[in-house]
Amino acid sequence: SQQGEEDPQALSIQEGENATMNCSYKTSINNLQWYRQNSGRGLVHLILIRSNEREKHSGRLRVTLDTSKKSSSLLITASRAADTASYFCATPTGRRALTFGSGTRLQVQP
Amino acid sequence: EAQVTQNPRYLITVTGKKLTVTCSQNMNHEYMSWYRQDPGLGLRQIYYSMNVEVTDKGDVPEGYKVSRKEKRNFPLILESPSPNQTSLYFCASSPRTSGDYEQYFGPGTRLTVT
Numbered sequence: 075s076q077q078g079e080e081d082p083q084a085l086s087i088q089e090g091e092n093a094t095m096n097c098s099y100k101t102s103i104n105n106l107q108w109y110r111q112n113s114g115r116g117l118v119h120l121i122l123i124r125s126n127e128r129e130k131h132s133g134r135l136r137v138t139l140d141t142s143k144k145s146s147s148l149l150i151t152a153s154r155a156a157d158t159a160s161y162f163c164a165t166p167t168g169r170r171a172l173t174f175g176s177g178t179r180l181q182v183q184p
Numbered sequence: 185e186a187q188v189t190q191n192p193r194y195l196i197t198v199t200g201k202k203l204t205v206t207c208s209q210n211m212n213h214e215y216m217s218w219y220r221q222d223p224g225l226g227l228r229q230i231y232y233s234m235n236v237e238v239t240d241k242g243d244v245p246e247g248y249k250v251s252r253k254e255k256r257n258f259p260l261i262l263e264s265p266s267p268n269q270t271s272l273y274f275c276a277s278s279p280r281t282s283g284d285y286e287q288y289f290g291p292g293t294r295l296t297v298t
Contacts, residue, residue: 105284116188116274116289117227162227166283174219176226 078106078163078175086181093150095178097163098143106139106146107164107172117162117174120148155184186211190275190290197265198298205260205293207275215278216258217242217287218250220271227274233258234281265297 078099087093097106105124109117123130123139123146130137136149150157160179164172188209197203209216217232219242229242233252247269249261258277262269275290 107286114272114292114294116291117276117287118289119286122284122286164287172278172283172287173229174227176224 078165078173080161080163080175080178082178083176084179084181086183087153088183089153089155091153093153093157093180093182095148095161095180097146097148097175099146099163099165100144101165102141103165105166106137108135108137108146108148109162109164109174111160111162111177113159120161150180153180153182155182158182186288188275188277188288188290190273190293192293193291194294196296196298199266200264203262203265203295205262205273205275205295207258207260207290208256209258209275209277209288210256211277211279211288212255213277213279213288214255215281215285216252217276217278218248218258218260219274219276220244220269221274221292222271230260230273265295267297269295270297271295 078097081096107122108120111117121132123137134151139146160177162174162177164174167173191206214235218230219227221227228244231250233239273293276287278285278287
Protein backbone atom coordinates (compact mmCIF):
# COMPACT_ATOMS: atom_id res chain seq x y z
CA SER A 75 0.00 0.00 0.00
CA GLN A 76 1.14 3.54 -0.65
CA GLN A 77 2.40 5.56 2.28
CA GLY A 78 2.52 8.84 0.38
CA GLU A 79 -0.07 10.05 -2.09
CA GLU A 80 0.53 13.05 -4.32
CA ASP A 81 -2.08 15.53 -5.44
CA PRO A 82 -2.85 16.49 -8.14
CA GLN A 83 -2.06 13.52 -10.33
CA ALA A 84 -1.35 15.85 -13.23
CA LEU A 85 -0.66 19.56 -13.52
CA SER A 86 -0.19 21.75 -16.59
CA ILE A 87 1.08 25.31 -16.32
CA GLN A 88 2.75 28.00 -18.40
CA GLU A 89 6.43 28.75 -18.18
CA GLY A 90 7.09 31.33 -15.47
CA GLU A 91 4.16 30.26 -13.30
CA ASN A 92 4.54 28.52 -9.97
CA ALA A 93 3.71 24.84 -9.55
CA THR A 94 2.48 23.38 -6.29
CA MET A 95 2.04 19.72 -5.58
CA ASN A 96 1.00 18.06 -2.38
CA CYS A 97 1.74 14.83 -0.60
CA SER A 98 -0.20 13.17 2.18
CA TYR A 99 1.06 10.27 4.23
CA LYS A 100 -0.40 7.96 6.82
CA THR A 101 2.05 7.19 9.60
CA SER A 102 4.48 9.21 11.67
CA ILE A 103 7.75 9.92 9.93
CA ASN A 104 11.11 11.41 10.78
CA ASN A 105 11.65 12.82 7.32
CA LEU A 106 10.04 13.17 3.90
CA GLN A 107 11.84 13.28 0.57
CA TRP A 108 10.94 14.57 -2.87
CA TYR A 109 12.23 13.11 -6.12
CA ARG A 110 11.94 14.07 -9.77
CA GLN A 111 11.72 11.69 -12.71
CA ASN A 112 12.16 12.77 -16.29
CA SER A 113 10.22 10.61 -18.72
CA GLY A 114 11.37 6.99 -18.52
CA ARG A 115 14.51 7.80 -16.54
CA GLY A 116 15.71 7.15 -13.02
CA LEU A 117 14.51 9.22 -10.11
CA VAL A 118 16.66 12.06 -8.88
CA HIS A 119 16.63 13.23 -5.29
CA LEU A 120 15.54 16.85 -4.85
CA ILE A 121 15.23 17.58 -1.17
CA LEU A 122 14.82 15.98 2.25
CA ILE A 123 12.91 17.68 5.03
CA ARG A 124 13.07 16.40 8.59
CA SER A 125 10.12 16.15 10.93
CA ASN A 126 11.39 19.03 13.08
CA GLU A 127 11.54 21.35 10.06
CA ARG A 128 8.54 23.23 8.72
CA GLU A 129 10.04 24.63 5.56
CA LYS A 130 13.11 24.10 3.43
CA HIS A 131 14.44 25.80 0.31
CA SER A 132 16.72 24.65 -2.46
CA GLY A 133 17.08 27.02 -5.39
CA ARG A 134 13.60 27.43 -6.90
CA LEU A 135 12.19 24.66 -4.74
CA ARG A 136 10.33 25.23 -1.51
CA VAL A 137 9.13 22.31 0.57
CA THR A 138 6.86 22.51 3.57
CA LEU A 139 5.98 19.83 6.07
CA ASP A 140 2.99 19.79 8.40
CA THR A 141 3.33 16.76 10.66
CA SER A 142 0.01 17.48 12.39
CA LYS A 143 -1.80 17.12 9.07
CA LYS A 144 0.60 14.48 7.76
CA SER A 145 1.15 16.46 4.60
CA SER A 146 3.89 18.11 2.61
CA SER A 147 3.96 20.43 -0.36
CA LEU A 148 6.52 21.08 -3.06
CA LEU A 149 6.51 24.50 -4.70
CA ILE A 150 8.50 25.16 -7.85
CA THR A 151 8.75 28.87 -8.52
CA ALA A 152 9.18 30.50 -11.93
CA SER A 153 8.84 27.18 -13.68
CA ARG A 154 10.71 26.33 -16.85
CA ALA A 155 10.02 23.86 -19.64
CA ALA A 156 12.89 21.78 -18.25
CA ASP A 157 10.88 21.27 -15.05
CA THR A 158 8.49 19.04 -16.99
CA ALA A 159 8.70 15.73 -15.15
CA SER A 160 6.96 13.55 -12.60
CA TYR A 161 7.47 14.39 -8.96
CA PHE A 162 7.28 11.85 -6.15
CA CYS A 163 7.25 12.12 -2.42
CA ALA A 164 8.81 9.33 -0.40
CA THR A 165 8.64 8.45 3.26
CA PRO A 166 10.73 6.10 5.40
CA THR A 167 9.21 2.72 6.11
CA GLY A 168 11.64 0.93 8.36
CA ARG A 169 13.67 -1.85 6.80
CA ARG A 170 12.45 -1.04 3.34
CA ALA A 171 13.96 2.42 3.62
CA LEU A 172 11.54 4.39 1.46
CA THR A 173 8.03 4.05 0.08
CA PHE A 174 7.09 6.22 -2.87
CA GLY A 175 3.80 7.80 -3.78
CA SER A 176 2.25 7.51 -7.22
CA GLY A 177 3.53 10.89 -8.38
CA THR A 178 2.39 14.17 -9.90
CA ARG A 179 3.00 14.67 -13.62
CA LEU A 180 3.97 18.27 -14.26
CA GLN A 181 3.83 19.73 -17.76
CA VAL A 182 5.31 23.19 -18.23
CA GLN A 183 4.24 24.78 -21.49
CA PRO A 184 6.82 27.08 -23.13
CA GLU B 185 31.64 9.52 -11.01
CA ALA B 186 29.27 8.17 -8.35
CA GLN B 187 26.59 6.19 -10.05
CA VAL B 188 24.28 3.20 -10.22
CA THR B 189 24.45 1.28 -13.47
CA GLN B 190 22.00 -1.23 -14.87
CA ASN B 191 22.27 -3.59 -17.80
CA PRO B 192 20.69 -4.10 -20.17
CA ARG B 193 18.74 -0.87 -20.63
CA TYR B 194 16.22 -2.49 -22.95
CA LEU B 195 15.29 -6.14 -23.22
CA ILE B 196 12.66 -8.00 -25.19
CA THR B 197 12.30 -11.65 -24.34
CA VAL B 198 9.85 -14.51 -24.50
CA THR B 199 7.85 -16.18 -21.78
CA GLY B 200 9.84 -18.65 -19.73
CA LYS B 201 13.34 -17.68 -20.84
CA LYS B 202 15.43 -16.96 -17.76
CA LEU B 203 17.05 -13.55 -17.62
CA THR B 204 19.19 -11.47 -15.30
CA VAL B 205 19.29 -7.70 -14.99
CA THR B 206 22.50 -6.51 -13.43
CA CYS B 207 22.88 -3.58 -11.05
CA SER B 208 26.12 -2.15 -9.76
CA GLN B 209 26.97 0.86 -7.61
CA ASN B 210 30.39 2.43 -6.99
CA MET B 211 29.55 4.35 -3.81
CA ASN B 212 30.14 1.58 -1.25
CA HIS B 213 26.49 1.76 -0.27
CA GLU B 214 25.10 -0.79 2.15
CA TYR B 215 21.51 -0.67 0.96
CA MET B 216 20.29 -1.67 -2.48
CA SER B 217 16.81 -2.14 -3.83
CA TRP B 218 14.84 -3.11 -6.92
CA TYR B 219 11.62 -1.39 -8.00
CA ARG B 220 9.25 -1.85 -10.84
CA GLN B 221 7.26 1.04 -12.25
CA ASP B 222 3.96 0.56 -14.01
CA PRO B 223 1.52 3.22 -15.26
CA GLY B 224 -0.87 4.27 -12.53
CA LEU B 225 0.85 2.15 -9.89
CA GLY B 226 3.93 4.22 -9.13
CA LEU B 227 7.09 2.53 -7.89
CA ARG B 228 6.69 -0.77 -6.12
CA GLN B 229 9.55 -2.40 -4.32
CA ILE B 230 10.45 -5.93 -5.40
CA TYR B 231 13.38 -6.86 -3.16
CA TYR B 232 15.90 -5.03 -1.09
CA SER B 233 19.23 -5.78 0.55
CA MET B 234 20.61 -4.23 3.71
CA ASN B 235 24.10 -5.60 3.16
CA VAL B 236 26.03 -8.50 1.67
CA GLU B 237 24.10 -11.77 1.98
CA VAL B 238 21.12 -9.95 3.56
CA THR B 239 18.07 -9.69 1.32
CA ASP B 240 14.35 -9.41 1.94
CA LYS B 241 11.09 -9.20 0.07
CA GLY B 242 9.44 -5.95 -0.83
CA ASP B 243 5.85 -5.46 -1.89
CA VAL B 244 5.85 -7.49 -5.12
CA PRO B 245 8.51 -10.25 -4.90
CA GLU B 246 6.63 -13.02 -6.72
CA GLY B 247 8.46 -14.25 -9.81
CA TYR B 248 11.76 -12.60 -8.91
CA LYS B 249 14.98 -13.60 -7.20
CA VAL B 250 17.95 -11.57 -6.06
CA SER B 251 21.37 -12.16 -4.60
CA ARG B 252 23.93 -9.96 -2.88
CA LYS B 253 27.28 -11.70 -2.93
CA GLU B 254 29.28 -8.50 -3.22
CA LYS B 255 28.51 -5.09 -1.80
CA ARG B 256 28.50 -3.35 -5.17
CA ASN B 257 26.29 -5.77 -7.13
CA PHE B 258 22.62 -6.67 -6.77
CA PRO B 259 21.32 -8.63 -9.75
CA LEU B 260 17.62 -9.23 -10.37
CA ILE B 261 16.77 -12.66 -11.72
CA LEU B 262 13.58 -13.68 -13.49
CA GLU B 263 13.66 -17.47 -13.60
CA SER B 264 10.60 -17.84 -15.84
CA PRO B 265 9.43 -14.43 -17.06
CA SER B 266 5.78 -13.89 -17.84
CA PRO B 267 4.02 -11.07 -19.73
CA ASN B 268 2.83 -9.48 -16.46
CA GLN B 269 6.47 -8.78 -15.66
CA THR B 270 6.67 -6.39 -18.58
CA SER B 271 7.65 -3.20 -16.82
CA LEU B 272 10.26 -0.53 -16.22
CA TYR B 273 12.73 -1.67 -13.59
CA PHE B 274 14.93 0.50 -11.41
CA CYS B 275 17.79 -0.36 -9.12
CA ALA B 276 18.62 2.03 -6.31
CA SER B 277 21.20 2.30 -3.57
CA SER B 278 21.58 4.25 -0.36
CA PRO B 279 24.41 4.67 2.16
CA ARG B 280 22.43 3.02 4.95
CA THR B 281 19.22 1.10 5.35
CA SER B 282 17.62 3.93 7.26
CA GLY B 283 15.16 6.09 5.36
CA ASP B 284 17.15 9.10 6.53
CA TYR B 285 19.27 8.89 3.42
CA GLU B 286 18.49 9.70 -0.18
CA GLN B 287 18.40 6.91 -2.70
CA TYR B 288 20.44 6.94 -5.88
CA PHE B 289 18.69 5.44 -8.87
CA GLY B 290 19.97 3.67 -11.94
CA PRO B 291 18.78 4.70 -15.42
CA GLY B 292 16.21 1.92 -15.65
CA THR B 293 15.69 -1.27 -17.65
CA ARG B 294 12.67 -1.51 -19.88
CA LEU B 295 11.64 -5.15 -20.09
CA THR B 296 9.09 -6.58 -22.49
CA VAL B 297 8.02 -10.20 -22.15
CA THR B 298 6.04 -11.60 -25.07
